[in-house]
Amino acid sequence: MAVAVERPANDELRNLSLSGHVGFDSLPDQLVNKSTSQGFCFNILCVGETGIGKSTLMDTLFNTKFESDPATHNEPGVRLKARSYELQESNVRLKLTIVDTVGFGDQINKDDSYKPIVEYIDTQFEAYLQEELKIKRSLFNYHDTRIHACLYFIAPTGHSLKSLDLVTMKKLDSKVNIIPIIAKADTIAKNELHKFKSKIMSELVSNGVQIYQFPTDEETVAEINATMSVHLPFAVVGSTEEVKIGNKMSKARQYPWGVVQVENENHCDFVKLREMLIRVNMEDLREQTHTRHYELYRRCKLEEMGFKDTDPDSKPFSLQETYEAKRNEFLGELQKKEEEMRQMFVMRVKEKEAELKEAEKDLHEKFDHLKRTHQEEKKKVDDKKKELEEELSNFQKKKAAAQLLQSQAQQAGSQQTKKDKDKKNFFFM
Numbered sequence: 267m268a269v270a271v272e273r274p275a276n277d278e279l280r281n282l283s284l285s286g287h288v289g290f291d292s293l294p295d296q297l298v299n300k301s302t303s304q305g306f307c308f309n310i311l312c313v314g315e316t317g318i319g320k321s322t323l324m325d326t327l328f329n330t331k332f333e334s335d336p337a338t339h340n341e342p343g344v345r346l347k348a349r350s351y352e353l354q355e356s357n358v359r360l361k362l363t364i365v366d367t368v369g370f371g372d373q374i375n376k377d378d379s380y381k382p383i384v385e386y387i388d389t390q391f392e393a394y395l396q397e398e399l400k401i402k403r404s405l406f407n408y409h410d411t412r413i414h415a416c417l418y419f420i421a422p423t424g425h426s427l428k429s430l431d432l433v434t435m436k437k438l439d440s441k442v443n444i445i446p447i448i449a450k451a452d453t454i455a456k457n458e459l460h461k462f463k464s465k466i467m468s469e470l471v472s473n474g475v476q477i478y479q480f481p482t483d484e485e486t487v488a489e490i491n492a493t494m495s496v497h498l499p500f501a502v503v504g505s506t507e508e509v510k511i512g513n514k515m516s517k518a519r520q521y522p523w524g525v526v527q528v529e530n531e532n533h534c535d536f537v538k539l540r541e542m543l544i545r546v547n548m549e550d551l552r553e554q555t556h557t558r559h560y561e562l563y564r565r566c567k568l569e570e571m572g573f574k575d576t577d578p579d580s581k582p583f584s585l586q587e588t589y590e591a592k593r594n595e596f597l598g599e600l601q602k603k604e605e606e607m608r609q610m611f612v613m614r615v616k617e618k619e620a621e622l623k624e625a626e627k628d629l630h631e632k633f634d635h636l637k638r639t640h641q642e643e644k645k646k647v648d649d650k651k652k653e654l655e656e657e658l659s660n661f662q663k664k665k666a667a668a669q670l671l672q673s674q675a676q677q678a679g680s681q682q683t684k685k686d687k688d689k690k691n692f693f694f695m
């Protein structure tokens with residue numbers, strides 16, 4: 267039976283030696299077995315201009331051919347394209363996501379080029395935070411899409427960093443582990459490369475850009491990491507072409523004057539990058555993403571939402587208390603808003619009523635005016651009618667008189683004719 271003994275806070279831990287084998291020394295193996303069966307995930311963000319060699323380097327690093335169509339230089343803006351793959355080496359399964367910055371550096375105005383990258387990184391943090399805040403979480407089998415490493419591809423100009431590089435790296439350095447690399451390092455001469463590397467590092471320092479620091483606190487990797495840090499930024503060459511060198515096939519780029527071997531440390535730093543990124547520090551990159559970058563995002567986001575660990579008197583403040591304080595604050599604000607809306611409503615109603623009254627008054631005035639005009643018009647028409655009627659009756663009278671006169675004249679005329687006829691007849695008889 268297990269007995270739990272409460273230990274006083276100031277009690278020192280006592281070392282006891284065991285008299286026989288117990289079995290908890292298998293704990294690391296248990297961890298390894300569990301992690302192996304679960305599989306791992308690793309997400310790489312490649313930031314660099316179109317055609318700088320991002321896809322080729324990814325293919326070279328993971329010894330495979332990831333399908334990707336060559337990007338054009340005609341993109342109107344920067345967009346991020348993520349592709350996920352299941353890889354297996356021995357019995358270790360790796361879910362790898364490669365995110366490419368399509369169209370980076372192709373626009374005339376590059377002021378906003380960093381924005382889609384920052385948004386992408388934040389979106390992945392937000393998705394993880396939302397999963398964490400769920401009541402029913404499934405972080406165990408959650409497909410983590412947070413970016414663990416950002417390979418920043420610097421053009422092999424031999425001069426200095428471009429302002430786009432500095433601005434982008436500065437915007438990203440608190441969100442992601444940046445590993446700067448000089449792309450297509452076979453195009454730069456050896457003595458120039460050395461100067462170019464120190465120039466880049468001093469520019470990063472003077473602009474306060476924080477790049478990923480290989481961890482030196484753990485004994486097993488301290489030495490290799492310290493030695494490798496000196497070679498930053500790694501000058502890499504990528505190629506998937508196999509060339510026969512001696513009696514061995516190896517990845518290389520063939521030129522008329524010779525062969526650049528990708529895995530030859532005298533030719534470039536490809537092996538150093540692969541060692542640092544995959545073999546030695548992959549787990550640290552994952553851990554740093556969670557404990558440093560995601561933690562910062564989570565803290566800022568929760569503070570933005572009004573959550574705090576302490577009250578104004580620096581006393582611990584629980585989530586429940588924060589929630590209740592926020593709820594009360596919210597309810598208060600809601601009530602205030604409700605009262606404001608009610609007052610606004612009353613005011614609006616009053617305004618509308620006044621407007622309606624005014625309109626009614628106007629209508630009445632218009633109606634009265636119309637009525638008056640109508641009456642005046644009617645009177646005029648009546649007068650006119652009377653006048654016309656009078657005219658008509660006069661006319662009728664005149665007409666009757668004229669007719670009378672006419673008939674009298676006719677009568678007189680016919681009597682005269684008869685007399686004349688009688689006279690005629692009298693003479694002829």
Ligand code: GDP
Binds near residue numbers: 316337502519
């Ligand atoms: P992305 O647009 O950044 O993905 O660039 P790609 O990987 O498609 O490479 C563009 C071109 O650069 C291809 O023709 C590659 O063969 C070439 N390239 C890639 N890596 C190197 C390199 O290390 N050195 C040289 N000289 N050319 C390279």
